[in-house]
Amino acid sequence: MDCVPSWLRALAPLLLAAVSCAANAADAPATLRVDVLHSGNALADFYALDRVVLEPLPWPGNPARPLDDTNRGLNRFEVVDPQTNKVLYSRGYSTIFGEWRTTEEAQKRSRGFQESLRFPRPDKPVRVRVLQRDDRNEFSVVWSVDVDPAALDIEQEKRPAPATPIAIRNNGPSADKVDLLILGDGYTREEIGKFEADARRLADHLFSVSPFRERASDFNVWALAVPTRESGVSRPSTGTFHDSALNTRYDIFGSERYVLTLDNRALRELAQYAPNEFIEILVNNETYGGGGIFGQFSTAAASNDWANYLFVHEFGHHFAALADEYYTSPVAYTAGAERPEPWEPNVTALLDPAQLKWRRHVAPTTPLPTPWPKAEYEKYQREYQAKRVALRKANRPESEMSALFAAERRYTDQLFSRHPNHGLVGAFEGANYQASGYYRSEMQCTMFSRTERFCQVCQDAIADIIDLYAGTPAATR
Structure with a gap:
């Protein structure tokens, strides 16, 4: 490589990427994006079409997996053949609106948010429908719009890229x-x-x-x-x-x-x-x-x-x-009185221990719920959270906040490592922003504390x- 100029070596990754994209573009359809306006409050929500955009790059997705079978998200959107009702493409997703409507503000006023639905450009008109989870955690259609990929009002201006990837x-x-x-x-x-x-x-x-x-x-x-x-x-x-x-x-x-x-x-x-x-x-x-x-x-x-x-x-x-999976830090969301089984893969309401969603990872001798040093942890967290609030209120240097986080990490590691259930998969109470009624699968996980490891249940969910x-x-x- 010594005979190759440094500027050419720097360009090599971009050239390889360009070749890869060009090869991909020959077979891939274009990318269509439906921009949606989503508005409402804690009690009701409404959808409206904003625009349909033909993006400048081909569809990056996997043609072998057009349908989402993971059952994730507060919402799912489907691209459907209106003649046969066959689902051509689907993906689960969540939204900022879905989070916002659980805040106190949503009890008092309505707001609107922008959302986008992206999918491979179809060859003929399709129906795009949005589904939302109901009280039983089942999906039902809440909005739909017909999209003709040949429509004159589809935005497809080819503007220069504002920066180079x-x-x-x-x-x-x-x-x-x-x-x-x-x-x-x-x-x-x-x-x-x-x-x-x-x-x-x-x-x-x-x-x-x-x-x-x-x-x-x-x-x-x-x-x-x-x-x-x-x-x-x-x-x-x-x-x-x-x-x-x-x-x-x-x-x-x-x-x-x-x-x-x-x-x-x-x-x-x-x-x-x-x-x-x-x-x-x-x-x-x-x-x-x-x-x-x-x-x-x-x-x-x-x-x-x-x-x-x-x-x-x-x-x-x-x-x-x-x-x-944490529950001691303050959040903007308000908890409901009900304790339905969460759709998220890594937390549970443990309504039926025999049907625990990660039961295959639980040893027969592991009790459900699973004991852990919860009271001792919560006592420390009350003191730690008070220090955290005080640092932010005083606008102290970020280095002091980092030091506090490091001390909390050391304490948590030491507390958990000496407990006999550390490292076991079970049902540990305290998750989903709630001290009681919801459970996580392991004592520690990246979704619970500033540890470096995902629990086994989260690893499985990522692999899916x-x-x-x-x-x-x-x-x-």
Whole structure:
């Protein structure tokens, strides 16, 4: 390689990616996107068509797995042949609206949110229908719209890409792989090199964690960012407001650590210029924070000391619909009086221990519910959470918050490691933001605390989604 100029070596990954995409484009259909307006409140919601867009890149999906059989998400959308009612394509997903309607604000007012439904462009008119879970956790149709791919009002202007995608990992044609797109927000022109370094560093960490480590060859990873005038994104609770390309910000739903963009149009207008099935947004901020919506996107503060954990934890929400297993941190959501069985794969209401969804991993001698040092843990958490609130209220340096997190991690590891049920799969009470009534499968997991490991149940759930998007189903591998 010494005889090859450095500029050519730098271009090699992009050239390989271009060849791969070109080969893929010959057979893949185009990508159609239906943008939807979703509005309402805690009691009712409504849908309206915003626009239909023909994206500039071919469909990146796996033609062998058009139908989603994982039963994940608050919603599912289906593309249906209106003549035969045959489902041609389906995917489960969740929405920002679905989360917002569980907040106190949704009890008092209505709001609207933007959402997108992406699928391979059909050859003839289709019906797109949105399904939503009912009180029995079953899906039922709540809205539908007929889409003619040849309609004159479909937006298909070919604008120049606002930035050049970077091939972080290119393992083959998109149709055979999971395409993960890492977007940057809050990076100035001078910081684009930092964005690429952040994207590479965090992608490398993701693929050091099981089961992503074992399935790394099933992923392509791309990176894309439009430079911003100012460094970092908005954090309203501290009076910080920045104009960023994706309008990502902290303090979503009043939670200082919750980071999302509510500007779906800006997100999709940029993401369409790189192959993508899953998106993680890196915000160029030091303050701890992130967020994740199944089937939409996830976020992480790239410059925080806990960025590795944030990237993986939030991606778990977005990629595999994993529920939060912690319950001692304050959240914006209000708990209902009922305790239905959650649809998320990693938490349970344990209504019938004999039918526990992860029963195959539970030893016959393991009691259900499974004892753990819950009282001692909660006593420590009350003190720890008070310190955390005080640090934020005083706007102390982020290094002090990181030190507090490190101390909490050491305490939790020591407390759990000496308990006889540590490492067992069972049903440990405390999950889904609730101290009682919901259970997680293991004492520790990335979805419960800042540990580096997903529990076995979460690993299985992640593997199911990898199988859905990359190649053959697990059963036939």
